[in-house]
Amino acid sequence: MNMPLTENWMRVCEVDEIPRLGSRVLERAAGNVALFRNAQDQVFAPLDRCPHKAGALSQGIVHGNTVTCPLHAWNISLDTGHACAPDDGCTQSFPIRVDGGAVFISLD
Numbered sequence: 001m002n003m004p005l006t007e008n009w010m011r012v013c014e015v016d017e018i019p020r021l022g023s024r025v026l027e028r029a030a031g032n033v034a035l036f037r038n039a040q041d042q043v044f045a046p047l048d049r050c051p052h053k054a055g056a057l058s059q060g061i062v063h064g065n066t067v068t069c070p071l072h073a074w075n076i077s078l079d080t081g082h083a084c085a086p087d088d089g090c091t092q093s094f095p096i097r098v099d100g101g102a103v104f105i106s107l108d
Contacts, residue, residue, distance in 0.1 A: 009097060009104040015041060016101070023058040023067075026105070033094060034058035035103065036078055038065060044078035045096045045105050051076070051089030 018024045018037040025048055026033040034048035034057045042065070048058045055071035066075045066084060075084040081093035095106040 008106045008108050010107065012103050012105050014101050015043060015098055015103055018043060018103070021062045023060075023062070025058050028107070031092075032056075032058070033105070033107075034067075035096075035105075036062055036067060038062055038078070042078075043096050043098055043103050045094040046076065046078065046081045047092040047094075049091055050074055051083055051091050052087065057091070 012026055013024065015037065018035050020037055021039055024035045026035055032048040033045050036044045046057060048056055050057055050069040050071065052074045053071050055069045057067050057069060057076060059070045060067040065078045067078060068075050074087045076091060077084060081091045083089040097104040
């Protein structure tokens with residue numbers, strides 16, 4: 001997929017640099033972002049902070065399109081950043097684009 005790149009998109013890595021069913025952390029002053037890759041090679045970018053007790057989601061277990069927080073086993077949707085029922089809460093999620101194997105993120 002070719003996409004126009006504007007100043008709003010930043011190249012962060014190659015898809016293959018994110019472990020399958022794992023994560024990679026993008027460090028930033030406003031809060032780290034966890035880059036996740038699921039078994040279908042989809043990439044997601046939530047804030048690396050569980051909405052429950054601020055656990056590092058990047059240390060969680062990826063299954064399907066969710067990640068389980070390592071602190072208290074909350075499941076967070078990688079698509080939306082929302083906690084899965086019965087839990088309630090949300091973490092910020094950032095738009096991701098993959099172009100030619102490169103991962104781009106919009107932090108606006």
